Amino acid sequence: MQAAPAPPPFSEPAVAAAPASGRGASLHALLRELYPVPRSLTGDGVRQTLQLLQRRLLPGLVLHEVPSGTPVLDWTVPAEWRLRDAYVATAEGERIIDWHAHNLHVLGYSQPVQSWLTLDELRPHLHALPAQPELIPYRTSYYHANWGFCVSQRQLDALNEPLYEVCIDAELDPTGSLTYGELLLPGEVDDEVLISCHICHPSLANDNLSGLVVAAHLAAALGQQPHRLSYRFLFVPGTIGSITWLSRQTPASLARIRHGLVATLLGGPGAFTYKRTRLGRADIDRVVAQVLRRGGYPHELRDFVPYGYDERQYCSPGFDLPVGCLSRTPHGEFPEYHTSADNCDFVQPDQLAESLQLYEEVLRVLEGNQRYQNRQPYGEPQLGRRGLYGAVKGQGNPRQAEMALLWTLSYSDGQHDLLAIAERSGLPFEVIRRAADQLQAADLLAPLPATA
Numbered sequence: 001m002q003a004a005p006a007p008p009p010f011s012e013p014a015v016a017a018a019p020a021s022g023r024g025a026s027l028h029a030l031l032r033e034l035y036p037v038p039r040s041l042t043g044d045g046v047r048q049t050l051q052l053l054q055r056r057l058l059p060g061l062v063l064h065e066v067p068s069g070t071p072v073l074d075w076t077v078p079a080e081w082r083l084r085d086a087y088v089a090t091a092e093g094e095r096i097i098d099w100h101a102h103n104l105h106v107l108g109y110s111q112p113v114q115s116w117l118t119l120d121e122l123r124p125h126l127h128a129l130p131a132q133p134e135l136i137p138y139r140t141s142y143y144h145a146n147w148g149f150c151v152s153q154r155q156l157d158a159l160n161e162p163l164y165e166v167c168i169d170a171e172l173d174p175t176g177s178l179t180y181g182e183l184l185l186p187g188e189v190d191d192e193v194l195i196s197c198h199i200c201h202p203s204l205a206n207d208n209l210s211g212l213v214v215a216a217h218l219a220a221a222l223g224q225q226p227h228r229l230s231y232r233f234l235f236v237p238g239t240i241g242s243i244t245w246l247s248r249q250t251p252a253s254l255a256r257i258r259h260g261l262v263a264t265l266l267g268g269p270g271a272f273t274y275k276r277t278r279l280g281r282a283d284i285d286r287v288v289a290q291v292l293r294r295g296g297y298p299h300e301l302r303d304f305v306p307y308g309y310d311e312r313q314y315c316s317p318g319f320d321l322p323v324g325c326l327s328r329t330p331h332g333e334f335p336e337y338h339t340s341a342d343n344c345d346f347v348q349p350d351q352l353a354e355s356l357q358l359y360e361e362v363l364r365v366l367e368g369n370q371r372y373q374n375r376q377p378y379g380e381p382q383l384g385r386r387g388l389y390g391a392v393k394g395q396g397n398p399r400q401a402e403m404a405l406l407w408t409l410s411y412s413d414g415q416h417d418l419l420a421i422a423e424r425s426g427l428p429f430e431v432i433r434r435a436a437d438q439l440q441a442a443d444l445l446a447p448l449p450a451t452a
């Protein structure tokens with residue numbers, strides 16, 4: 001038998017240094033800085049957002065520009081939308097709806113307009129929320145030529161002038177491009193973890209800035225320490241961005257993606273929700289479920305549905321990547337969703353810090369989860385002779401540590417990974433992971449390559 005390679009170091013949590021409160025403040029500061037940037041599917045708002053991430057946290061972030069009109073899978077990269085000004089004004093020149101007052105006031109991807117309209121002519125282009133009269137809704141019209149304004153019902157009810165000046169100074173440039181950001185953090189092995197978040201919403205804090213700032217902090221922390229797996233972070237406009245990225249991959253590059261998460265809706269007071277991968281039995285599905293349960297986080301596990309965020313694209317049957325979606329309250333299930341109430345007060349620093357901590361715990365298990373082969377499977381190896389039995393020192397629970405050795409030997413049959421052994425034994429993953437390191441150091445376990 002060959003000598004087993006040295007056991008891989010089991011890394012501590014990806015970020016352990018700063019206290020949660022300090023990290024929450026850092027996450028929230030970035031969220032507040034990004035909040036006013038006028039993002040959309042394309043345009044300078046997206047570029048400014050990515051450049052700000054580069055400056056603050058991620059110097060290695062690569063910005064990709066894909067020309068408008070490029071065919072991407074069954075779609076086409078849209079014209080680049082540039083908005084310079086937008087308002088509705090009275091005959092006296094008073095701006096009663098003003099894009100400069102709130103990004104949400106303009107229907108995303110509005111066509112240019114410069115006209116005088118009666119209230120009846122204007123009204124079909126105004127969007128409000130009668131059931132939430134103080135809030136401005138978030139509306140877009142990416143793939144149908146249209147224009148419009150979003151206002152509170154209170155603003156709408158107050159309109160009583162006969163004639164309004166309507167201006168949307170915008171351009172849909174067919175020679176523009178779509179921008180997305182990508183950061184690869186190479187590890188000891190080529191197996192990749194994909195973390196994806198959407199970056200196309202203007203002035204909405206939970207959807208989507210919370211996912212963006214958590215992903216950026218996660219990447220920054222990983223970039224400062226060694227890790228076994230490789231990590232690929234994507235910052236893409238929703239749907240068309242992930243479709244564009246997927247269209248530029250090769251079968252070989254996609255085959256490296258062993259685990260993935262869409263990071264979104266990570267603020268707000270709600271409990272965590274994990275939406276499984278399409279087939280529902282990927283490693284990431286087991287890992288997230290285990291971390292949520294063992295960590296005592298209130299949470300809900302849901303099966304995949306073909307609606308939601310970019311997991312729809314990654315999990316489409318042709319690609320079938322093992323990508324789940326780990327959020328707090330899902331889209332459409334909290335009253336602030338897609339309204340002006342999804343602001344920097346709705347998302348609190350501690351919520352962001354807890355979300356980041358959860359992601360780090362998930363990555364920690366992914367890092368440590370491997371399969372092993374018991375090298376002495378005929379009868380129980382004599383642990384005492386190797387200093388492993390009854391002599392486990394410096395560990396909180398010696399009995400638990402001994403049981404972990406027995407469980408790990410018993411199920412290291414090439415079929416079960418360490419997570420499965422933790423689940424089967426009811427012991428914490430960290431305890432099983434430590435047992436595997438001890439057994440490997442004693443030449444009783446040999447690591448196996450990841451399954452295809």
Ligand code: ZN
Nearest residue numbers: 201207331338
């Ligand atoms: Zn949204």
